[in-house]
Amino acid sequence: xxxxxxxxxxxxxxxxxxxxxxxxxxxxxxxxxxxxxxxxxxxxxxxxxxxxxxxxxxxxxxxxxxxxxxxxxxxxxxxxxxxxxxxxxxxxxxxxxxxxxxxxxxxxxxxxxxxxxxxxxxxxxxxxxxxxxxxxxxxxxxxxxxxxxxxxxxxxxxxxxxxxxxxxx
Numbered sequence: 001x002x003x004x005x006x007x008x009x010x011x012x013x014x015x016x017x018x019x020x021x022x023x024x025x026x027x028x029x030x031x032x033x034x035x036x037x038x039x040x041x042x043x044x045x046x047x048x049x050x051x052x053x054x055x056x057x058x059x060x061x062x063x064x065x066x067x068x069x070x071x072x073x074x075x076x077x078x079x080x081x082x083x084x085x086x087x088x089x090x091x092x093x094x095x096x097x098x099x100x101x102x103x104x105x106x107x108x109x110x111x112x113x114x115x116x117x118x119x120x121x122x123x124x125x126x127x128x129x130x131x132x133x134x135x136x137x138x139x140x141x142x143x144x145x146x147x148x149x150x151x152x153x154x155x156x157x158x159x160x161x162x163x164x165x166x167x168x169x
Contacts, residue, residue: 005036012038050146052154054135056167064135064156065144071133071152076109076168082129095122095134106130111168114138114155123149137161 008018022043023033034041052066082104083092092099095112110126114136126134133152138144144155156164 005034005039008034008036008039054154054156054160054164056164058167060163060167062154062156062160062164064154064160065146066152066154067146068133068149068152071109074107074109074132076111076135076164077104078165078168079110079112082108082110095125097121097125097128100125100129100131102129107132109133109135111135111137111161111165114142119145119147119155120149123147123151123153127151135161135164137165 004020008020011018018039019042020034020039022041023031032041032043050065050067051063052068052070053061053063055061078093079095079100080089080093082101083089083099084101087096087099087101093113094116095110096117100110105126106129108131110129110131110133112122112126112134114122119136122136123134127150131151134149134154136153136155138156138158138161140158142158144157146155147153
């Protein structure tokens with residue numbers, strides 16, 4: 001008795017072909033939206049995400065999502081270690097606007113935690129502080145997104161992110 005499904009029923013009864021999104025929750029049982037017999041559910045296709053790698057000085061590589069250009073070898077820093085003196089540590093780890101010290105960030109890749117604020121806002125913070133790039137780290141299992149960032153960025157999962165953070169420390 002979903003209002004959308006009833007509206008689709010009336011449209012179909014009026015002779016209008018109805019197609020609706022099957023949703024993005026699958027794969028799995030009962031994850032398709034709009035399964036009423038009077039409409040056509042259309043599924044999205046899956047495509048390979050854009051990928052780039054973070055390569056450490058040890059040669060170890062971590063593949064993540066990225067839609068931005070590749071950087072040459074560049075020193076990396078943890079966001080919390082390059083925060084302004086008056087900036088909150090928790091906000092600095094998340095690369096909140098205005099939390100990073102330009103003198104400490106200039107020309108470096110900043111490792112920022114995912115969460116709370118928009119992912120691209122984090123890269124804007126890095127850019128405004130003079131950073132060369134960003135590694136965006138999931139803090140728990142979550143999606144990897146190849147957003148269009150302000151600086152070259154690779155988005156890595158929580159496991160790879162922990163290893164990258166340990167190396168940068």
